[in-house]
Amino acid sequence: MKADPIGVNSGTYFMDGDSACCEGALAAGCRFVAGYPITPSTEVVELIARRFPKIGGVFIQMEDEIASSIAISGAAWGGAKTMTVTSGPGFSLMMEHIGYAVMTETPCVFVNVQRGGPSTGLPTMPGQQDMMQARWGSHGDYEVIALAPNSPQECFDLTIQCFNLAERYRVPVFLMMDECVGHMTEKVVIPPADEIEVEPRHYTDLKPEDYYPYKDLENQVPKMIKAGDGYFVHITGLTHDERGYPAMNADAHQKLVNRLIDKIRDHVDDIVLLEEDGMDDAEVAVISYGISSRVASRGVRLAREKGVKAGQLRLISVWPFPEKKIRELAQRVKAFVVVEMNKGQIVREVERCAGGRVPTAGALNAGGAVHKPEEILNTIMGVAS
């Protein structure tokens, strides 16, 4: 399906990442946004608030992040494409409803413009410290999808991709931005509406009497309904059966949780987005994501200048983790270097997939500022020697 032109501000702009994220959401068909102000994400909703009345959407500034994160689930069942936008502390408050959206298979998008933490931390400075929270922050077992843009252009493109994946898999999808990418201003090209692919909501075509909300599956993903259409569904965060009715037993729980996880794990190849540079002959694979990847590129070039065969693998999607790719690389490279603005989150995933075959080093910092290229170079030289 092509984008609705009313939401697409086609043209070439000099735009920051937060604004590009807003434009991406509008292009993707998002017409309901609930949010609560938090630096450095507020520009996204400020622009949404400016744009929505002119294209027919509703923005509501809720009383807190908890309310925002469940309002978007309500709106999704009302038939809207929905989004909320936050940063670390707000993301922490939203965790219960990420689990609720997973359990009720509600398509929605959470944008997290990460800042340095823990706690209130560094409101106006970058971090990449919510990556594991995105993966495991809510209680229980689940799989989600998280994308990490490294430019304003990608903030636009990947926001659309988040909405598309949310509709395809009926999961909450995260756009894991960071303060740098949110506030940096660069060229952003917004294509014409007919060049933007938008995933429609997959509504059931069964009659109400034949429809069970968690039975009408396609690729393990149930077809949806819209409240008010006479399907009389019951939606609950409790473990439920195919009818959506609470089912308090281990068998029902195994069946449901396994499907919730498998519908993502079985489609990892369709979800994973990677970018490789100089990996063909690489002996040191430098893995990074988000803003860190831009300094990592410089580190890789400096290493090449010193005669070290380094290459770069950028994770555009971080969750589900591209395990297959890392395992394959572990067979042919001599070392991994992971560059991230935290004290060791994705580096552990890489270590796990490397399985001790090759050493893994982290070029890590606690957030607040992106790495200096020399720090990355030093880490590469350290593992290369």
Added chain:
Amino acid sequence: MTDSAVVEEKIAGEVCAAAEDARLTNELEPYLRMDRIPHIWCSGCGIGTAVNAFVRAVIDSKIEWKKLCVVSGIGCTGRVAGYLKLDSFHTTHGRAIPFATGLKLANPQLNVVVFSGDGDLTAIGGNHLVHAARRNIDLKVICVNNFIYSMTGGQAAPTTPKGTIASTTPYGFFENQLNLPQFVEACGAVYVARWTTFHVRQMRKAMVECLNKKGFTFLEIISPCPTLYGRRNNYRAGLDEMKMFKEKSEIKKDADVRDAVMIPGEKIVVGKFIDRERPSFLDAMDEHYREVLKDAYHPYTGAMI
């Protein structure tokens, strides 16, 4: 099969037969998820009475059943959504109101009712109650107040009357309690009423008034909980608490919300407290943008795709 098992099976059979007889005569059956009956509520509980009145009120109000959604939070009253045969949503603890806000704003054609308990709506959900009432989101909030957290085992709630016993206040509750009509009136609700489960006709009428009124309406239903509140506070059976409601209730016309405070052994003021007009969130938004943006405004009719 042991003797006791035979007896149990016989009793189960009789219960089923009795349920079947009741089923054939129950005119509310089309509106309930009969495949989920029997429900989980204890005997003597007032929630079923409230649900019964609600279904009858929906019929009386003539609103379209298909466009009606019920949203609940967590707890005994939180289970209401699951027994009604309509689009029903059982959400997280305290968050029925913000979920309902999203549902209503995404599709303004829906009639959205929030049906939940006192602990859910006024303790953990208190902040959402404040702001939904303040914004006048077009939601019908029905709060079943049994003075206690029931499903978790009878702990104290913001509505627990002073001096009464709860599992977390073994020596009596000593905090000030929340007077719900006064609280929601101050927040801006356009309709505020209170009835007990003894007042079934008045409760049904109040529900019809809520359903037909645009804006944030709040109906408090005082309900017995013999299992966890009554048992510890001199009302051993559901009927004991109902008798107390009958004896202590004082019906007042246009009563002052300040009189709605509950003191054990004293009168319970019931009736309609507030019935006023204020623009709803969406009407106010529409009017404001029309005035400010003029032709640039794209009138909002819903966010559905």
